[in-house]
Amino acid sequence: MKKMEIEFIxxxxxxxxEVKPNDLLINIIREDLxxxxxxxxxxxxxxxxxTVLLNGEPVLSCLTLAITVDGKEITTIEGLAQGDELHPLQxxxxxxxxxxxxxxxPGMILTATALLRENPDATEDEIRNYMxxxxxxxxxxxxxxxxxxxxxxxxxxxxxx
Amino acid sequence: xxxxxxxFIGQPLEIKNIGKVTGKELYSSDINIPGxxxxxxxxxxxxxxxxxxxxxxxxxxxxxxxxxxxxxPEIIYNERIVSIPEKTYRDRTVLPKxxxxxxxxxxxxxxxxxxxxxxxxxxKIKIEWGKQWKPLLTLEKALSDDAPPIYDWVYxxxxxxxxxxxxxxxxxxxxxxxxxxxxxxDIVIEKTFHTQRVYHMQFETKSAVCVPEADGxxxxxxxxxxxxxxxxxxxxxxxxxxxxxxxxxxxxxGSFGSSIQMNSITPICxxxxxxxxxxxxxxxxxxxxxxxxxxxxxxxxxxxxxxKDGTFTAAHCRVWVEIGGHNIQAYPYLGCVAGWFAxxxxxxxxxxxxxxxxxxxxxxxxxxGYGNPQINFAVESMIDILAExxxxxxxxxxxxxxxxxxxxxxxxGPTVRSIIRSCGVEEMLLExxxxxxxxxxxxxxxxxxxxxxxxxxxxxxxxxxTGGPNPGEVIDYSGATIKINEDGSVxxxxxxxxxxxxxxxxxxxxxxxxxxxxFEKIGIYNGIDTRSTVxxxxxxxxxxxxxxxxAVKFVAEKVKEILLNYAATLFxxxxxxxxxxxxxxxxxxxxxxxxxxxxxxxIGEIAEYAHTTSxxxxxxxxxLRQKNCPPxxxxxxxxxxxxxxxxxxxxxxVVIMGDSGTIINPNLWEGQIIGAFSRGLGFxxxxxxxxxxxxxxxxxKGLVTDYKIPTTLEMPKIEDIIVRSAxxxxxxxxxxxxxxxxxxxxxxxxxxxxxxxxxxxxxxYELPITPEKILKSLQExxxxxxKRRGE
Numbered sequence: 044m045k046k047m048e049i050e051f052i053x054x055x056x057x058x059x060x061e062v063k064p065n066d067l068l069i070n071i072i073r074e075d076l077x078x079x080x081x082x083x084x085x086x087x088x089x090x091x092x093x094t095v096l097l098n099g100e101p102v103l104s105c106l107t108l109a110i111t112v113d114g115k116e117i118t119t120i121e122g123l124a125q126g127d128e129l130h131p132l133q134x135x136x137x138x139x140x141x142x143x144x145x146x147x148x149p150g151m152i153l154t155a156t157a158l159l160r161e162n163p164d165a166t167e168d169e170i171r172n173y174m175x176x177x178x179x180x181x182x183x184x185x186x187x188x189x190x191x192x193x194x195x196x197x198x199x200x201x202x203x204x
Numbered sequence: 205x206x207x208x209x210x211x212f213i214g215q216p217l218e219i220k221n222i223g224k225v226t227g228k229e230l231y232s233s234d235i236n237i238p239g240x241x242x243x244x245x246x247x248x249x250x251x252x253x254x255x256x257x258x259x260x261x262x263x264x265x266x267x268x269x270x271x272x273x274x275x276x277p278e279i280i281y282n283e284r285i286v287s288i289p290e291k292t293y294r295d296r297t298v299l300p301k302x303x304x305x306x307x308x309x310x311x312x313x314x315x316x317x318x319x320x321x322x323x324x325x326x327x328k329i330k331i332e333w334g335k336q337w338k339p340l341l342t343l344e345k346a347l348s349d350d351a352p353p354i355y356d357w358v359y360x361x362x363x364x365x366x367x368x369x370x371x372x373x374x375x376x377x378x379x380x381x382x383x384x385x386x387x388x389x390d391i392v393i394e395k396t397f398h399t400q401r402v403y404h405m406q407f408e409t410k411s412a413v414c415v416p417e418a419d420g421x422x423x424x425x426x427x428x429x430x431x432x433x434x435x436x437x438x439x440x441x442x443x444x445x446x447x448x449x450x451x452x453x454x455x456x457x458g459s460f461g462s463s464i465q466m467n468s469i470t471p472i473c474x475x476x477x478x479x480x481x482x483x484x485x486x487x488x489x490x491x492x493x494x495x496x497x498x499x500x501x502x503x504x505x506x507x508x509x510x511x512k513d514g515t516f517t518a519a520h521c522r523v524w525v526e527i528g529g530h531n532i533q534a535y536p537y538l539g540c541v542a543g544w545f546a547x548x549x550x551x552x553x554x555x556x557x558x559x560x561x562x563x564x565x566x567x568x569x570x571x572x573g574y575g576n577p578q579i580n581f582a583v584e585s586m587i588d589i590l591a592e593x594x595x596x597x598x599x600x601x602x603x604x605x606x607x608x609x610x611x612x613x614x615x616x617g618p619t620v621r622s623i624i625r626s627c628g629v630e631e632m633l634l635e636x637x638x639x640x641x642x643x644x645x646x647x648x649x650x651x652x653x654x655x656x657x658x659x660x661x662x663x664x665x666x667x668x669x670t671g672g673p674n675p676g677e678v679i680d681y682s683g684a685t686i687k688i689n690e691d692g693s694v695x696x697x698x699x700x701x702x703x704x705x706x707x708x709x710x711x712x713x714x715x716x717x718x719x720x721x722x723f724e725k726i727g728i729y730n731g732i733d734t735r736s737t738v739x740x741x742x743x744x745x746x747x748x749x750x751x752x753x754x755a756v757k758f759v760a761e762k763v764k765e766i767l768l769n770y771a772a773t774l775f776x777x778x779x780x781x782x783x784x785x786x787x788x789x790x791x792x793x794x795x796x797x798x799x800x801x802x803x804x805x806x807i808g809e810i811a812e813y814a815h816t817t818s819x820x821x822x823x824x825x826x827x828l829r830q831k832n833c834p835p836x837x838x839x840x841x842x843x844x845x846x847x848x849x850x851x852x853x854x855x856x857x858v859v860i861m862g863d864s865g866t867i868i869n870p871n872l873w874e875g876q877i878i879g880a881f882s883r884g885l886g887f888x889x890x891x892x893x894x895x896x897x898x899x900x901x902x903x904x905k906g907l908v909t910d911y912k913i914p915t916t917l918e919m920p921k922i923e924d925i926i927v928r929s930a931x932x933x934x935x936x937x938x939x940x941x942x943x944x945x946x947x948x949x950x951x952x953x954x955x956x957x958x959x960x961x962x963x964x965x966x967x968x969y970e971l972p973i974t975p976e977k978i979l980k981s982l983q984e985x986x987x988x989x990x991k992r993r994g995e
Contacts, residue, residue: 089908
């Protein structure tokens with residue numbers, strides 16, 4: 044299959060790569076760009092562990108064709124911290140024991156980033172509802188929700204950029 | 205025992221393994237080796253069929269490297285080598301040689317430059333099938349006289365055994381005289397219970413990467429709970445010296461017991477890499493993973509005799525487990541079920557009969573509890589049934605009969621027993637009842653609303669490790685190398701896996717406490733493999749903190765001895781006159797002569813001096829076997845709301861009491877308990893891998909949403925999950941600690957079932973309790989009432 048060139052911003056940096064029309068975004072990110080923080084969980088859009096942000100919106104990279112991100116902006120878990128300074132959600136996840144095996148964590152944190160951008164004062168119910176598509180088998184979610192809730196009070200501290 | 209004051213143990217912990225939030229943490233599926241091939245697996249479309257011929261020549265023509273049944277070694281093994289060899293049943297090869305025994309069984313594997321090419325090659329493989337049989341999917345069908353044999357013979361140790369009636373193994377135990385016990389009883393009740401097959405649904409599918417090395421050896425990254433056992437098995441199967449096999453310890457994306465055994469894909473990946481003479485990467489698809497492992501189900505017929513005052517006189521427990529197409533250690537499973545049963549209550553006289561039966565389904569294995577949640581469902585439901593019959597409070601009946609301090613606990617079946625030295629059962633039942641407002645509970649017959657509330661209690665436990673005064677049938681020891689580096693920081697090299705529960709954090713804290721080195725200065729998370737470590741059996745049986753922690757504490761104390769002896773030469777004093785303590789302002793461990801703290805030296809200075817004077821490294825290596833298996837206890841008080849129109853069950857509030865002795869990491873401990881509650885909720889209400897009765901395929905077809913695990917929405921809210929710890933100290937554990945992991949799940953199922961009974965007056969004997977089952981039972985109850993009224 045013929046490759047096509049696409050250009051997009053990945054974690055703040057401009058990238059130009061060649062992809063096939065049927066290449067999935069998850070495979071390009073993991074196999075070609077070696078950003079393995081984006082995980083494969085089901086390949087069918089059922090579990091949420093492959094979530095990345097596309098122009099700030101959470102999308103499932105296992106269901107997204109790589110060519111469709113041409114001209115857009117992608118954020119993966121590797122792009123969330125500002126240098127050595129962790130994002131407030133990353134810190135809150137560590138502090139609250141919201142991480143166990145860590146496999147769902149990248150997707151969880153990215154979805155939560157989008158949630159807080161849309162709704163910086165999200166209530167517990169709103170968090171539960173927004174996060175329902177991101178599955179976790181280890182934690183039972185409670186400490187994850189707690190970590191996200193803790194970040195609702197941190198406004199204008201780099202959460203929304 | 206008086207509790208000591210600790211610098212690190214019991215302090216809240218911020219997780220230090222930051223790679224897990226930045227995406228830098230590597231899992232097996234993240235390993236990429238230049239020039240690697242990608243492997244995919246052709247799985248059997250049939251549940252029980254004879255393999256006549258496998259022809260992959262066309263696949264080879266398009267550039268794939270393939271292995272089929274004809275290419276793998278003849279070695280027959282069991283992938284789970286935690287038990288001693290003479291008690292290990294063996295029935296499998298890397299790929300099946302003569303016939304497939306369940307739908308989805310791996311049959312041929314292909315590797316190519318890309319996954320796409322490998323899939324394309326796979327389409328070209330031709331299989332010629334011989335005789336096919338209708339799949340045996342239930343206990344009854346597999347045991348019937350006219351059932352086709354799934355195996356003709358298997359091995360137990362070195363002994364070749366004929367398989368009769370598809371019975372994989374049996375285990376019968378008798379203590380006392382049950383017939384006499386039943387004669388003494390005022391009430392005898394017998395009930396039948398069923399727990400289902402559950403899929404582990406660990407988020408990382410089973411994966412492996414294998415690199416063939418120049419010396420003929422291999423390096424392997426794979427999903428595993430015990431890297432040394434993987435090495436031993438691969439050495440045996442591929443006839444390689446262990447010194448040429450190196451298994452990397454790498455973070456696991458969840459496991460819950462499904463990687464205690466060497467995963468079936470691991471030797472497939474190795475066989476491909478050895479044949480291709482190139483690195484091979486194999487990542488299972490989710491559907492493949494669904495067809496690879498499941499939790500052992502259980503059918504239990506339980507008969508209990510009790511006197512009017514609530515004293516038990518006898519219990520007869522008969523269990524059957526259909527294990528699927530391979531026996532991944534059903535023999536120790538039957539032993540463990542016997543042990544959990546025998547150790548819950550003082551039955552006085554017991555008879556236990558266990559049978560494991562082959563079926564043409566996905567092979568079953570351990571999943572958080574190894575039979576404990578299964579038998580606990582039967583026993584803890586039965587306790588409530590008996591309490592109602594006796595007109596006793598269910599809590600009082602439990603308090604009257606539980607096995608506690610001074611009693612014997614069967615930590616791993618009948619051959620691994622030890623005396624209980626710490627027990628919070630009474631405190632947990634009584635304090636939990638207060639927190640749950642148990643006294644406000646009303647009987648089901650007073651409830652008439654559409655949405656009916658109910659509350660249930662159940663209690664359980666799990667062992668901490670598999671050690672007893674006598675070693676028994678299970679191998680159990682851990683080890684470590686601990687070294688003080690040239691700057692005073694510390695490396696801990698242990699093969700022990702962290703399954704996500706924070707075991708490495710706990711071990712680091714234990715070392716920090718012994719050496720008084722700040723937790724941040726302990727290196728434990730990465731850079732470990734079989735070559736650099738001494739043996740560790742596995743992270744299973746809730747043994748991480750108790751056994752692994754016990755071993756690192758033992759080694760750290762030896763290092764402390766070496767350190768103080770060396771420091772004594774610098775201080776020109778005796779080691780016993782020196783004090784080792786943590787100076788938090790300096791962020792260093794310091795040593796000073798007793799009563800003269802101002803003359804301190806940091807251990808950084810001491811280590812540097814040992815280095816620059818060429819004295820050597822302050823280090824020690826050893827292994828340790830724990831000689832006890834203390835139970836960690838748990839109690840669940842669950843509130844439910846049952847919607848009698850839809851059959852839906854909600855859990856608005858839960859009180860969970862845990863007894864782990866000293867708690868090393870409070871927030872991670874709580875995380876274990878809450879996470880287990882979520883999986884218990886799935887076990888109790890939602891999850892089951894059921895099969896198509898004709899072709900033996902999974903009805904969920906490998907789809908996560910069709911299988912249904914709990915989401916954020918099913919859990920109670922933050923404020924409505926109350927988790928508390930009992931005040932206990934385990935004298936045989938590191939700093940008084942015992943385990944928690946598997947205990948936390950054991951009584952969730954029956955607590956939910958007991959709460960549902962309290963809400964609607966219907967007793968469920970089968971899990972999961974789905975809305976469909978609730979509605980059907982409510983309708984039947986209504987019809988019976990109408991009939992009784994003569995309508």
